[in-house]
Amino acid sequence: MVLTDRQRSDLHGGIYEYFLSRGSDFAQVAEALARADPDSCKAPDSTATDESNGKKTTKSTTTPIxxxxxxxxxxxxxxxxxxxxxxxxxxxxxxxxxxxxxxxxxxxxxxxxxxRERRLLPRPPATHTLQSHSAVVTTVSVHPVYTMAASGSEDGTIKLWDHESGEYLRTLRGHTNVVTCVDFSPKGGYLASTSTDLSIKIWDVKEFTCVRTLRGHDHTISCVRFVPPTGAKIVVTASRDSTVKFWDLETGFCDATVSDHSDWVRCLANTTTSSLALVATSGNDRTIYVYNAHEKREKVAELRGHDHVVESLSFLCSSLLPKKGSAASRPTTSAAEGASSSWEYLASGSRDRTVRLWTVANGGSCLMTFRAHENWVRGVLIHPSGNHILSCGDDRSIRVFDIKSNRCLRTIEDAHPHFVTSMAMHYTLPILVSGGVDHAVKCWQLD
The missing domain is CATH 1.20.5 (Single alpha-helices involved in coiled-coils or other helix-helix interfaces)
Known part of the structure; x- marks a missing residue:
């Protein structure tokens, strides 16, 4: 590469200034450069006299360019x-x-x-198998902005991963017992976690530090969710003490306690519409309650139908669907055709081996039941398109149900070599993350 006269002059000046800053050891080299190119090699404004080794030399006191x-x-x-x-x-x-x-x-x-015609459904094989936990992976969550996933484990740690590259990023330590749930805030600035140590922790994702610890439940805390309309200001938690609590993160105090359940509350789900924020809860009493998450926390629906413990819930938010009037503006099923135009749908997974789709409108009702799992259903998600439900369970599979045809559309057999405990999906990037009893987190590409 040929340098211009200006570039050559700057290079000579920079080298001269560097040698000048090194003191007497390089004084002769600096002097030789100055003699060879006096126009470029001029002493900087800030210099001092170096008398080390009994010699007087000029030394630059500024950081060389x-x-x-x-x-x-x-x-x-x-x-x-x-x-x-x-x-x-x-x-x-x-x-x-x-x-x-x-x-x-x-x-x-x-x-x-x-x-445009791709359904963006998970397919085998897994793109990455992430291994660092020393015990069962109990929960996973996907960052809403970055290519980051979080996993919690019975080993008491939370681990952060890059689900695109498969790289391990960081371990968050603070809980003293099993981590039961993790959830990123809507904008991704914070991560909430719960544990059997009876604490809720809020982590700063950028600094990887715990910024607040909340206490108030009397037994294992099963699940946590941020309430989206509030950003990162309110979280809701479910516990084995049969209560659901709403927490103000600015004050650290519990704003409200809901005690409608008669047994262990295992799972939560939330969604928003332009005028309403909903929170659904369920657990060992097999009943699903849906609440308005605003100040009054009023009950808007009570759903019954499962024959065993409800392990997972998932809302489809209407804001994720195309605008009203388009062909895909709501789940395309005859059972759903008469549902409310608010498009508030809820999926549930249970130990009775079924996945159910509910409408919350008009007090709520069950639209359809999917029976394909051969063991407990541990996790459910409604696909952002509104046309599919994804589920995982103790039969080691991940399944995709088509709402329109009311059938199992795709099955990933042996997704994990043992029970699949949890899964989470990114709503803009084609990625699904799952956790299992095999201590591993797996990333699945969607096509």
Whole structure:
């Protein structure tokens, strides 16, 4: 590479200033450079006399420009890598939202299917198997912005992963017993966790530190969720003490306690509409209660039908569906056709081996029941499209149910070599994360 006269002059000046700053050991080298190129090699404004070794030499007291540029290079390289990574994430989000391009003609490499027509359902094999926990993985959650997943375990730790690269990121330590649930805040700034040590912890995701610990339940805390309309200001928790509590994170106090359940409350789900925030709860008493999460915490629905413990709940938020009037504006099932235009649907998974789809409108009712699992159902999710329900369970499988046809559309047999305890899905990136009794977290690509 050929340097211009200006670049060559700057380089000579930088080298001269560097040697000058090193004192008497490099004085002769600096003097030789000054004689060879006196126009470029001029002493800096801030200098001092160095009399070490019995010799008087001029020494620069400022940080040489060459050192500044040298250290700036790796810093800028790291910044470039961060920006490239964010660009990749944004491109994936854009492709998912637009169907791969403005004309929707981007093809699926695995099957040649136009991106708009892809159903984005999990397929084997797992893209990554993440192993670092020393006990059962009890809970997983996916960050809403970054390619980050969190997992909690019976080993008492929370681990953070990059679900895109499969890299282990960090371990959060603070709980003294089994971690039962983790949940990222709506914007991803915080992570909430619960444990059998009777504490709720709020973690700063950027600093990886615990910023608040909440206490008030009398038994194991099973589940935690942020209440979306409040950002990261309110969380709701469910406990084995049969209560559901709403917490103000700014004060650290419990705002309200709901005691409708008669037994262990195991699971929570939440959603929002433009005018309503809903929280659903259930557990050992087999009853699902749905509450308005606003100040009064009034009960809006009571759903019954399961024959055993309810292990998991999941709402479909109407804001995730296309606008009213489009073909996919709500779950396309005859049972759902008469449901409320508010499109508030809830899925539940139970130890009775069934997955049920409910409408919360008009007091609530069961729309359909899926019977395919051969053992307890441990986790359920309603797909963002509103057309599928995903579930996992103790039969070691992950299943996809089609709401329109009321059948099991896809089964990933032996998703884990042991019980599948939990799963979480990113609602813009094509990724599903699952945790199991095998101590592992698995990442599944959606196609």
């Amino acid at each position: 060459l050192e500044k540029k040298w250290t700036a290079v790796p810093r800028l390289q790291r910044r470039v890598l961060e920006l490239e990574r964010q660009l990749t994430v944004n491109a994936k989000i854009h492709a998912h939202r637009t169907g791969g391009g403005s004309d929707g003609s981007s093809a699926n490499p695995s099957g040649g299917i136009p991106a």
